Amino acid sequence: MIALLQPDFLESIRAGYSVLVSNGILSKKRMKTYFHSLPMRSCAGIVSVSCELKEYNNASFKAGSGALHSGENGFRMRPVKSKDVEMTLNEILPLVSSTKKICLFGEETFS
Amino acid sequence: MKRLFPNKTTQNYSQINREAYFTAVMFSPGTKKLDAEKKKRNFEAVKKSVDNSINWFRYYITRVLGISSDTVNGQERSGDPMLSLIASIRLGQTMETYFDKEKKGNEHSLALAYSRFTIMGLKKGVEKQWVTWIEKEVKWIKTNAGVPLNGKRAGVFTSFLNFPSYLDHLHICFRAGSESSKSVPKLTKFKTISYYLQKMAGALFASLDECSRRETTDQQYAASVMRMENTYFFTQCIKSRGSDFNELFAKQITAAHSICKHSMDTYLGWMIKREFKQLHSLFSSISSIRKEVGDADVPIHVPRASFVKTLQKESNREVMKEKISIIYSRMEKHLSEASRLLPVAWKALVKVLYEWFGRWEKLSTQCYKFVLEPSAIDMVKIAKAAGGAAVRKSAQSNPKVNNQKSDVMSSPEKSAGQKGTKQKRSY
Numbered sequence: 342m343i344a345l346l347q348p349d350f351l352e353s354i355r356a357g358y359s360v361l362v363s364n365g366i367l368s369k370k371r372m373k374t375y376f377h378s379l380p381m382r383s384c385a386g387i388v389s390v391s392c393e394l395k396e397y398n399n400a401s402f403k404a405g406s407g408a409l410h411s412g413e414n415g416f417r418m419r420p421v422k423s424k425d426v427e428m429t430l431n432e433i434l435p436l437v438s439s440t441k442k443i444c445l446f447g448e449e450t451f452s
Numbered sequence: 453m454k455r456l457f458p459n460k461t462t463q464n465y466s467q468i469n470r471e472a473y474f475t476a477v478m479f480s481p482g483t484k485k486l487d488a489e490k491k492k493r494n495f496e497a498v499k500k501s502v503d504n505s506i507n508w509f510r511y512y513i514t515r516v517l518g519i520s521s522d523t524v525n526g527q528e529r530s531g532d533p534m535l536s537l538i539a540s541i542r543l544g545q546t547m548e549t550y551f552d553k554e555k556k557g558n559e560h561s562l563a564l565a566y567s568r569f570t571i572m573g574l575k576k577g578v579e580k581q582w583v584t585w586i587e588k589e590v591k592w593i594k595t596n597a598g599v600p601l602n603g604k605r606a607g608v609f610t611s612f613l614n615f616p617s618y619l620d621h622l623h624i625c626f627r628a629g630s631e632s633s634k635s636v637p638k639l640t641k642f643k644t645i646s647y648y649l650q651k652m653a654g655a656l657f658a659s660l661d662e663c664s665r666r667e668t669t670d671q672q673y674a675a676s677v678m679r680m681e682n683t684y685f686f687t688q689c690i691k692s693r694g695s696d697f698n699e700l701f702a703k704q705i706t707a708a709h710s711i712c713k714h715s716m717d718t719y720l721g722w723m724i725k726r727e728f729k730q731l732h733s734l735f736s737s738i739s740s741i742r743k744e745v746g747d748a749d750v751p752i753h754v755p756r757a758s759f760v761k762t763l764q765k766e767s768n769r770e771v772m773k774e775k776i777s778i779i780y781s782r783m784e785k786h787l788s789e790a791s792r793l794l795p796v797a798w799k800a801l802v803k804v805l806y807e808w809f810g811r812w813e814k815l816s817t818q819c820y821k822f823v824l825e826p827s828a829i830d831m832v833k834i835a836k837a838a839g840g841a842a843v844r845k846s847a848q849s850n851p852k853v854n855n856q857k858s859d860v861m862s863s864p865e866k867s868a869g870q871k872g873t874k875q876k877r878s879y
Contacts, residue, residue, distance in 0.1 A: 391533045393592070422535070434570065
């Protein structure tokens with residue numbers, strides 16, 4: 342719209358926004374603050390579902406018997422958070438791809 | 453269960469994308485009206501920001517896929533091998549969607565190639581993570597933890613006992629990871645995973661072989677018992693875990709079956725020879741002489757009086773009952789509860805007793821016209837009576853398990869029932 346109505350303004354707007362984006366919105370400090378606010382920034386809240394072979398309970402002949410119950414040593418077989426994996430691959434991965442694409446090819450990628 | 457990526461966060465992704473679009477329109481290198489210097493400056497600014505944000509995206513991706521390590525409260529936390537194994541499957545499936553199937557070419561192909569490169573990098577990371585875990589566990593298996601040096605009453609090794617639980621866990625995670633898929637793929641489809649799971653199973657057998665062969669292990673019976681129990685346990689556990697694992701460990705099941713069968717033959721042979729030492733010695737001698745001189749001349753070499761005297765002393769009903777009772781007690785002592793092999797081994801022993809006594813009965817009649825008492829059929833009845841009470845007791849406590857049909861269970865009997873078995877040939 343600006344390009345149509347006031348083409349002369351476009352260059353100064355670009356210059357101003359460039360500074361705003363580079364030093365503000367996408368600055369290293371601000372991005373760090375933003376990403377640090379997301380969950381999983383630290384491993385502290387993450388519970389590993391894995392354990393060593395020696396920590397597993399003795400198996401019985403029948404598959405899955407006791408699989409989801411605490412055994413003698415209190416070990417519980419936790420399933421992996423597959424939804425998170427799926428979400429990451431389905432949503433963040435394309436984002437990485439498209440962001441890189443923007444960087445390489447610019448606005449034409451959206452056309 | 454607490455979600456690691458709440459929906460609120462994922463809703464922001466579309467906003468980030470919109471922001472990226474706006475930025476691209478304003479500053480992209482494709483903006484035609486800008487001169488070369490400004491284009492270059494803008495491109496560098498975008499690239500710097502994009503690279504920075506991509507690093508952050510990667511940071512979170514590696515967290516979710518279980519391949520990042522961190523220090524929490526001074527303790528180093530490595531990644532999550534099980535999670536990374538499941539992630540490697542999902543990455544492989546995701547990779548398929550990033551091929552330029554429509555062959556659009558140009559930047560589209562390049563962008564897809566970049567995505568594939570990113571996925572490959574992540575796949576390499578997750579595979580390294582769970583393969584390292586497998587290698588570590590293989591090392592632990594090879595320590596032969598908990599196996600006594602003399603091998604007596606070793607039972608089912610801890611590694612053998614825990615391995616099926618790991619498979620159960622893997623199965624739970626694998627199913628959970630495939631919930632959204634139209635059909636759950638077979639584990640055998642994933643070559644790397646199959647290879648390393650088989651490697652783990654192979655390590656179990658290597659450990660068993662090492663323990664059964666080592667100098668300190670009793671070779672009279674403990675080595676055979678060790679092989680029998682562990683291979684039987686392995687076969688039964690894998691078979692009860694469905695076709696996927698059956699297919700995956702087909703080679704190991706075949707090997708386990710063969711080892712179990714051979715070891716059981718050896719063990720039962722040892723047991724009978726030990727308890728019926730005099731009879732075994734007598735009929736072995738008669739069998740050899742008979743081959744050289746024929747039936748009629750056997751009494752010349754082993755006099756009938758001597759033959760009958762030995763039988764009356766060693767082969768009367770009361771002695772037999774006692775001997776069989778001793779065999780059962782010994783077998784009960786040798787075999788662990790965990791392997792649940794006792795009823796199987798006892799059944800096989802009854803069959804072998806029938807064959808051996810049948811053979812001796814025949815030799816006695818042909819060479820001396822003397823009817824062996826108790827007969828082979830009587831021996832079966834005595835043995836069944838001795839083992840019956842215990843088998844019934846076991847069946848009452850574990851009806852499902854004891855009702856399971858087992859190839860390993862039937863095979864030693866089948867082999868013992870065939871003509872020309874090892875026991876028969878030895879006479």
